[in-house]
Amino acid sequence: MSNTGSPKPPRLFVYLENIIARSEEKQTIFGDMDEFYVELVREKGRIRAFLWYGGQILNACPLLLLNSFYGGLSMIKNYLKIAFRNIQRHKGYSFINIAGLALGIACCMLILLWVQDELSYDRFNEKAENLYAATFSNGSKVTPTALAEYLKAEYPEITHTSRFRNIGDNLLKYEETEINEDDGIMVDPDFLDMFTFRFLKGDPDAALSDPNSIVISESLARKYFGMRDAIGRILTFNARYELKVTGVIEDYPLNSHIRCAYILPLAIPKTTWQTNNIRTYVLLLAGTQVRSVDAKISDAVERHRPQDQRVMSLQPITRLHLNPFNHRGGPILYVYLFSAMAMFILLIACINFINLTTAKSAARAKEVGIRKTVGACRANLIRQFFGESLLLTLIASVVSLGLVNLFLPMFNTLTGKSFTWGFLVRQNSVLGIFGIILLTVVVSGSYPALFLSRFQPVKALKGRQMTGMKGALFRKMLVVVQFSLSVLLILGALMVFRQVNFLRERDVGFDRENIVYFGIGTRFRQNIDTIKAELLSNPDILHVTLTDIPPYRWMSNAGFGDVHWEGKTDQKVKMVMTAVDYDYLDTFELEMAQGRFFSKAYSTDASETYVVNEAAVGAMEMVDPVGKELKIWDLSGSIIGVVKDYHFESLHNPIIPMAMRIDPNWYYQACVRIASRRIPATLTFLEDKWKAIYPEYPFEYHFLDSTIRNQYRAEERVGKIVTVFTALAICISCLGIFGLSSYTAEQRTKEIGIRKVLGASVSSVFRHVSREFVILVILANFIVCPFAYFILNQWLHNFAYRVGLAWWTFAMTGIAVLVISLLTVSWQIIRAATANPVDSLRYE
Amino acid sequence: MDVLSRSDEILLLAILRLKDNAYGVSIVKEVQQRTGKTLKLGGLWVSLDILAKRGLVSKDMGDPTPARGGRSKIYYALTPAGLKALERVNQFNRSLWKGIRDVNEDYQV
Structure with missing residues (x-):
């Protein structure tokens, strides 16, 4: 230090060195480096010396870290042993921790499956990036028949266009097999180039060139022709047209906004601008900016039909499912909603973990004290506690995989999808699951790790210390967060339910029955x-x-x-x-x-x-x-x-x-x-009359009221999903306060004993101890209400007709949560309050 | 009986020659002087540590000096096992080279 002339090594490096190696022994290397450095500066100048020093450190890094890992191996063994012993010793807490985490992770995985499926819509098309649907500014995709050809001829950026019409169900007949088949579409030949169809048989380029051709799906081919070759056979279409099968495609994926079981060439003329009655899909040249095309085609329809002043633009097909009306509504809302829900549930489970670990910290304090006394540094302890949360999370993950397996069929009925294990092991999902697990470890492990490793050995060994006010306050805050989230979820579920009911029951202005x-x-x-x-x-x-x-x-x-x-x-x-x-x-x-x-x-x-x-x-x-x-x-x-x-x-x-x-x-x-009487007889009568007019068609009818009910199936389904996951979230929250209350009861055994000796009754002890939980839950209610009001209001604005956000919904939810939480904590507290004070005070 | 690797041999010989003054910097310099090879300090430290674990060298913590940023040196010294290992290498070398005076000359039959 006295020698001011000798150059000091750069601070950055000194800082790095302290991170890489803390032990005194390893620090000596850097001493060697410094010595060299001083010489090098003198001989070759600062810059060369600086570079040399950097190179040395980079070179030393992996070796030193690896070395310290080998050295740490025996510690890791010890950490594992202690972790398992802790799990075994506190079976109740471990169960709550693992069960909560497992439920949370399982919920997350299921929701992730659903979200991924929703986001994957139409992306299987190889040209999905460049495929668009011509859309009017009001969201309508019904366009004039002349539009497709006009766009292709007029704009070089548009390489292919195709008109598209959904023809729904039609009667297909081959020999004895005569079935009304759903999901028929009519398109121009270009369509097969634009969208991805996997042809099993037939030539995609020529499949639709003949107006009397039909391309059918694999399962249709099997249904009509069995093992025979479908190509070249004649299907009778609606008892009128003879169509030749020119191609068999793999069944069209379900995650598309298009449902397609068979494809017919569109035979209608391409010339009219006067009516809108057909969809138009376009394929842009790869790399084209949609905006620039949008600007050019904005008045494409208006040019030919001045009275239609809606602006035309291109909407990417990948958004058609999530965002069908080109505005905020649609399934994208549910994607957000469910993702948020998954995060909430995981967070609730993590809070359980944090709370229980910090609450139990008193028991670990001595261990921390001894570890520190014999030379553990804080980094060691942090590593140990992170490792413990990793271990618990891994156990929980394994359990959650079992839960997912168990609940997958139920989830499928709930969502109306057909997920299998295949979905879970798909690349993206695996990444997602790892993400969830990692997130859980970081979120749930960070606080206990940082908190426990901070204990001062002297105080910890003396047995006083911590759990003190700060830890307790933090835990209380977390409980408030947890219950706020639960209340939010309950309110959400309630509102979805009320809205769906409202829609279903609302007087529509006409009699829809019968x-x-x-x-x-x-x-x-x-x-x-x-x-x-x-x-x-x-x-x-x-x-x-x-x-x-x-x-x-x-x-x-x-x-x-x-x-x-x-x-x-x-x-x-x-x-x-x-x-x-x-x-x-x-x-x-x-x-x-x-x-x-x-x-x-x-x-x-x-x-x-x-x-x-x-x-x-x-x-x-x-x-x-x-x-x-x-x-x-x-x-x-x-x-x-x-x-x-x-x-x-x-x-x-x-x-x-x-x-x-x-x-x-x-x-x-x-x-x-x-x-309303004799409905079946009336329907038979109608069918007879129908057969008299149209002997070749089956009689297909619908009841208007069931049609109306189906309109809200999406909302109904969302309502059910939200309810199920809300119930799970509440379960997890309750697991948490159950653990906390048993901890409180355990900690205050002596206090309760003394109170009773001094004459307190069971009920007064109960009131006294449960008060702290009640306050937290009430606080959570008050905090969350404004948020809930804001969020739910946003959602309700998607409906032209909606229920109001009544104050009693909030009040009811609050009371319900309060009752549930009281019931949860009461078991432990009553047990403590009714215990004989002699037992609780005896060991003194 | 395993034989020392060439790099271990070089390190042990350097320590032997440096006697009381064998620590990171001096070892690097010694090796550089004799073989022209410049060792990396991080690598050197790990190799020496392994030698110490095998019981061939002993480590001794020196006092911190200002020139080293307030950090101490580790002095290395040969243990009896280290000396024995070097002896064995020497014997080995000698028997391997016995009768060979010049590689080129001896190869031309």
């Missing part, structure tokens, strides 16, 4: 009156009406008219039009607000009149609508009545302006109101 509907064709349409009369001859058939789409089957954006009306200023009104017949009002038991409904008594009603809904009147700002002129597209007529608003779309959407018109060309569905 309505049967089925698709009809030309033969039906041409003889409406005779058929209707025949049907109505059955006394159990009350009303029959015809329409294009029955109420509630509507999808938003099904088509907006170009609207003009008497007294229009410059408002822009979007209005949907639906075709109805004279019995529509009675069949659905709708109510009129003003004027009258269509009637055969007025000959003009058949072509020159409109009935609008209240929303339309409001949007057009009409004061006295009846008698006013209205023109939608080129169909003009006068308004004869206003029907009260009813929900013709699902409750996700608000009621939009609508106009009804008598228009037999658009009758696609027959809706029949039947009496």
Whole structure:
């Protein structure tokens, strides 16, 4: 130090050295290095010396670390032994720890499976990155038939385009096998190039070139042709068309927004811009910026049909499943929701671990003291305690794998998916699981490791120390966090449930019970009156009406008219039009607000009149609508009545302006109101009538109320999943406070004994000891309520019609959690309170 | 009986020659002077540690000096086992080289 002239080695290196090697012995190497360094600086200058020094340290690093690991091996053996002894000695605590962690990890894994499956949608397509669907600004993907060819011809960035139509179920027949097959699609030949289809037989390039060809899935081929070669055989399509099988594809993956069992070439002309009725998919040149293409095609439709001013853009197919309407809604919300839930549950389990370990720290204090006295440094102890949490986590992971195995079938029914072990061992999932385990170790091990290793040996050995106020306060904070999360989950589950119930039960404005509907064709349409009369001859058939789409089957954006009306200023009104017949009002038991409904008594009603809904009147700002002129597209007529608003779309959407018109060309569905008695007989009657008109088609019908219920299946499912995982989260939380309460009871045995000797009753002791838990739970409730309010409000805003966030939901949840937690802790506390004070004070 | 490896032999010989002054820096210098090889300090430390574990050298902690950043030296010395091992290597070498004066000359039959 006196020799100020001699150069000092760089500080950075000194710092590094202290990290690499702490022991005095190893430090001597650095002494050697310093000595060399001083010489080198003198001989070759600072920079060369600096580089040399750095090189030496880098070189020494691995050797030294490896060496210290070998040296530590015997310690690791000791750590393991102690860890196992601790697990055995405190069986109860170990069980709580491992069970909690195992449950948490299992929940996480299951949710991870689900999330990964959701995120994997459509990504199996090799060109997924460059595949897009043409989408209007309102989220509609229904485009003009001419769009596909136009885009391909006009823009060099777009290499392939294909139109796409879902044709749903159709009758396929081969020899004796005649089945209504679902999931048919019609596409242009380019489609097979754009999306990834694995052809087992047939030539993908030529498969759809003949308009009378059909490509079928492997399972369809097996169903119809068995072991015979499918290629070249003729399938009869809807009893009318003879289609030649030109290809067999592997069954199309379920994780796609497209369901596809068979593919037909689209035969309709590619020329019309006037109506939107087909989807358009495009493939961009690899590396193209979508934004730049978006800018060019934004007015592609408007150019050809000026009245349609919606902006066109391209939506990546990988987002179609998660984000179907191009805004916040859709399954992506549930992906977020479930991921958050998984994290919460894991966090709750980790908190259990932290709390129980620090609570038990008094027992370990002596061990820490002795270890430190005989020379353990803090790093050793940190390593030891991290190792212990690693060990427990590993045991828990093994248990959780068993749990996942056990619950996988149940989870599958819950989610409606079909996960197998294969999913779990897939590369990404394995990474995810390792991530979960590592995260658990770090989160749950960090506090005990840092806390326990800080003990001062003198105090620890003296037996006083710690557990003191600070540790207890920290534990209390964690319990508050834990219960806040539980309360949040419960509130979430409750709200989802209430909302789903609300949607299911809400008055939709029409009577949805006992309505049967089925698709009809030309033969039906041409003889409406005779058929209707025949049907109505059955006394159990009350009303029959015809329409294009029955109420509630509507999808938003099904088509907006170009609207003009008497007294229009410059408002822009979007209005949907639906075709109805004279019995529509009675069949659905709708109510009129003003004027009258269509009637055969007025000959003009058949072509020159409109009935609008209240929303339309409001949007057009009409004061006295009846008698006013209205023109939608080129169909003009006068308004004869206003029907009260009813929900013709699902409750996700608000009621939009609508106009009804008598228009037999658009009758696609027959809706029949039947009496609630003898329903099977009535259905048989309907089927007989159907067979008389369409002997070649099976009679397929739906009940409107079950259709409506199905609309909320997604929400219902989410509700169930949230409930199950919430219950698990509460279980884990309760395990935690159960452990803590037994610890408290154990610690305060003497205090309770003295209190009782001095005359306290069991109930007063109970009140006294349970108070600390009650306060924590109440505190948790108060803290979490604002958060819960905010989050749930956000979620509810996805619905046009929603339940309010009632204060009693919060109150009820709070009370329920309080009761559950009290019940959990009471067992331990009562046991301590009823114990004979003689026993608890005796060992003094 | 296992025989010392060449590198161990070099280290032990260096310690033998340095007598009381065998520590990291002096060993590196000694080896460099005799063989032209520059040892890395980290590697040297590990090799010496292994030799010490095998009981061939003993370690002695010296006093810290300012020139070394306040860190002490470890002085190495040969143990009797180390000396014996060196002797054995010497014998070995001698018997291996016996009768050979010049590699090139002796190879030309």
